[in-house]
Amino acid sequence: MRTEAPRAPGVERHAPEVGRHAPAAAFEVRGLRVRRGPVFTLEISRLSVAAGETLAVLGLNGAGKSTLLEVLALLLRPDEGEVRVLGEATRSGPDAQRLRRRLGLALQDPLLLAGTVLDNVALPLRLRAVPRNEGRRRALAGLARFDVAHLAGRSSRGLSGGEARRVSLARALVTEPDLLLLDEPFSALDPPTRDALLRDFQKAIPPGTAVVLVTHDRLEALGLGHQVAVLQGGRVLQWGPAQEVFRSPLDQAVAALVGLETILSGPVQSSDDGVSRILVGPGVVIEAATEAVVGDRVTLCIHPEEVHIERPGPGTRTSARNVFPALVQSVTPHGGGWRIALDCAFPLVVLVTRRSTADLDLRPGERVTASFKASAVHVFPARSPAGDGDGGQSIRRV
Amino acid sequence: MRLISEGFSQALHLILGLDPDLREAAWRTLQISGAATIVSLFLGAPAGVALALSRFPGRTLLVALINTGMGLPPVVAGLFVMILLWRSGPLGELALLYTPAAMVLAQSLIALPMVTGLSLSAVQSLPARLRVQIRALGATRLQLAWLMAREAQLPLLAALMAGFGAVVSEVGASLMVGGNLRHSTRVLTTAIVLEASKGKFASAIALGLVLLALAFAINLILTRLQQRGRT
Numbered sequence: 098m099r100t101e102a103p104r105a106p107g108v109e110r111h112a113p114e115v116g117r118h119a120p121a122a123a124f125e126v127r128g129l130r131v132r133r134g135p136v137f138t139l140e141i142s143r144l145s146v147a148a149g150e151t152l153a154v155l156g157l158n159g160a161g162k163s164t165l166l167e168v169l170a171l172l173l174r175p176d177e178g179e180v181r182v183l184g185e186a187t188r189s190g191p192d193a194q195r196l197r198r199r200l201g202l203a204l205q206d207p208l209l210l211a212g213t214v215l216d217n218v219a220l221p222l223r224l225r226a227v228p229r230n231e232g233r234r235r236a237l238a239g240l241a242r243f244d245v246a247h248l249a250g251r252s253s254r255g256l257s258g259g260e261a262r263r264v265s266l267a268r269a270l271v272t273e274p275d276l277l278l279l280d281e282p283f284s285a286l287d288p289p290t291r292d293a294l295l296r297d298f299q300k301a302i303p304p305g306t307a308v309v310l311v312t313h314d315r316l317e318a319l320g321l322g323h324q325v326a327v328l329q330g331g332r333v334l335q336w337g338p339a340q341e342v343f344r345s346p347l348d349q350a351v352a353a354l355v356g357l358e359t360i361l362s363g364p365v366q367s368s369d370d371g372v373s374r375i376l377v378g379p380g381v382v383i384e385a386a387t388e389a390v391v392g393d394r395v396t397l398c399i400h401p402e403e404v405h406i407e408r409p410g411p412g413t414r415t416s417a418r419n420v421f422p423a424l425v426q427s428v429t430p431h432g433g434g435w436r437i438a439l440d441c442a443f444p445l446v447v448l449v450t451r452r453s454t455a456d457l458d459l460r461p462g463e464r465v466t467a468s469f470k471a472s473a474v475h476v477f478p479a480r481s482p483a484g485d486g487d488g489g490q491s492i493r494r495v
Numbered sequence: 496m497r498l499i500s501e502g503f504s505q506a507l508h509l510i511l512g513l514d515p516d517l518r519e520a521a522w523r524t525l526q527i528s529g530a531a532t533i534v535s536l537f538l539g540a541p542a543g544v545a546l547a548l549s550r551f552p553g554r555t556l557l558v559a560l561i562n563t564g565m566g567l568p569p570v571v572a573g574l575f576v577m578i579l580l581w582r583s584g585p586l587g588e589l590a591l592l593y594t595p596a597a598m599v600l601a602q603s604l605i606a607l608p609m610v611t612g613l614s615l616s617a618v619q620s621l622p623a624r625l626r627v628q629i630r631a632l633g634a635t636r637l638q639l640a641w642l643m644a645r646e647a648q649l650p651l652l653a654a655l656m657a658g659f660g661a662v663v664s665e666v667g668a669s670l671m672v673g674g675n676l677r678h679s680t681r682v683l684t685t686a687i688v689l690e691a692s693k694g695k696f697a698s699a700i701a702l703g704l705v706l707l708a709l710a711f712a713i714n715l716i717l718t719r720l721q722q723r724g725r726t
Contacts, residue, residue, distance in 0.1 A: 170627065170630070172627055172630055172631065194635060198633040201631070202628060202631035202632070204624055204628060208622060208624065208628040210629075210642060210646055211645065211646060211648070220632060221632045224634050224635075224638055
């Protein structure tokens with residue numbers, strides 16, 4: 098568990114790299130404080146992301162996410178603290194400008210400028226005095242990566258929401274930035290548009306690019322982030338590998354934000370009729386109501402509110418696709434109900450109301466049956482491992 | 496009633512007959528007000544854009560002054576320029592008083608706060624995070640200013656139209672610093688005042704119609720430019 102507090106060097110994430118070149122942090126902030134009026138809107142003692150990694154900054158509106166992004170984009174000088182971007186301490190003026198040209202930024206509002214789609218994507222290159230023809234060629238290639246090359250000649254004003262986001266992301270990536278900053282670029286889209294965009298986005302990110310994704314969507318944070326930092330009231334409540342943060346929230350505040358505790362991963366065994374079967378342990382298969390590519394390794398999570406617990410008995414029939422015998426491990430109060438940790442060949446966390454616990458009279462050590470529908474299982478494609486793709490990342494994360 | 500209808504028919508004669516005095520006044524109006532508008536565009540638009548993109552102590556005070564300047568009465572502008580150019584005044588040696596140059600100066604003073612203030616609000620009405628987005632695309636401060644101005648081109652053209660409209664129709668400053676001298680500083684508005692005071696309503700109406708047509712033509716050109724830029 099990594100928290101905001103400084104930790105011993107060389108542990109966890111960096112351990113596998115020991116002995117090789119140390120990965121350069123794409124950004125690192127220390128003792129960061131940003132003041133707006135009399136109050137600090139941002140107070141972060143330490144936060145960083147390594148090259149090739151994605152850091153998801155998860156928080157509600159007003160948590161300070163956008164302020165953090167402005168600091169990282171070197172457009173807001175913090176009142177206190179150190180900001181190192183791409184290994185360099187940032188000073189004002191030409192230094193910041195030079196470093197800023199190695200960043201990319203895409204926001205929820207695509208903010209395309211007047212002109213054609215191609216003009217927009219070529220603009221960052223034009224600002225860097227890249228020759229016009231080369232700029233057009235690279236902009237077209239960038240559009241193609243997001244499957245919107247056919248829009249090149251269209252006016253930027255007549256695009257659909259999904260198309261505009263694609264163009265905005267292509268524009269952010271056209272300069273091949275070392276650090277990509279994203280502020281909710283996938284929110285407020287209808288689910289199919291969003292899913293298609295997420296797939297293309299993951300393919301379009303070059304392996305060495307560090308990404309900071311600011312989002313309020315926990316599934317997006319889990320699906321895209323190698324690391325997750327939970328931000329509230331301008332402070333980082335928890336920071337660590339994504340699955341760790343989601344599985345073991347440090348406190349109630351983080352738990353309320355992440356809301357998911359059962360996260361598993363494994364290969365897809367079969368996928369037909371809109372149901373995929375995923376092998377999450379030896380002989381343990383979970384069915385999910387989604388299509389997936391057979392053989393792909395996926396991550397899945399189960400919402401704790403959507404799991405039912407019953408005492409095992411004869412004649413229990415259920416429409417749920419996933420039914421597991423389980424052993425109660427712990428029962429702890431949680432909000433208005435109880436949080437029950439089960440062991441059913443994999444750890445499963447369940448939230449139930451106070452009343453149903455009383456009815457069931459659950460105690461640690463008892464045997465129960467846990468069930469959940471295939472539609473209660475959320476599946477993400479597993480991220481490409483960060484760094485050199487040696488698989489070390491997934492070992493570290495799981 | 497007869498006065499009006501007779502006035503109009505005589506006015507049509509003057510216009511269609513291309514009365515030389517009328518033509519000269521119209522041409523001079525276009526030159527002087529056009530020059531003043533261009534001066535205020537080149538000074539006011541960059542100032543407005545820069546003001547919209549910068550933060551410095553005293554900025555609010557400056558913006559308030561500009562907004563007040565947008566309502567500057569032309570006679571006050573005229574008075575100010577007159578004092579400036581008066582023989583014993585600070586710029587008296589230039590001997591500009593009662594020349595077209597003095598009128599351009601006075602009209603620029605009227606249009607400048609208007610173009611500056613409207614350019615400022617044009618850029619400020621762009622999406623709040625556009626500045627962050629454009630800078631993060633790699634723009635320098637100068638490139639940012641240019642791109643923001645380009646994004647605000649429609650309201651910027653509206654600012655230009657407002658500036659031209661204000662100076663082409665003003666009479667107080669032109670009369671004070673121009674003096675309504677025939678073949679030199681007589682423009683349509685000052686000519687109207689003169690003709691009407693002499694009871695020559697037909698000429699006054701003719702001048703008024705030409706003034707309206709001139710303002711309409713210029714605004715038509717600018718509007719077409721503006722609407723073509725709308726994408």
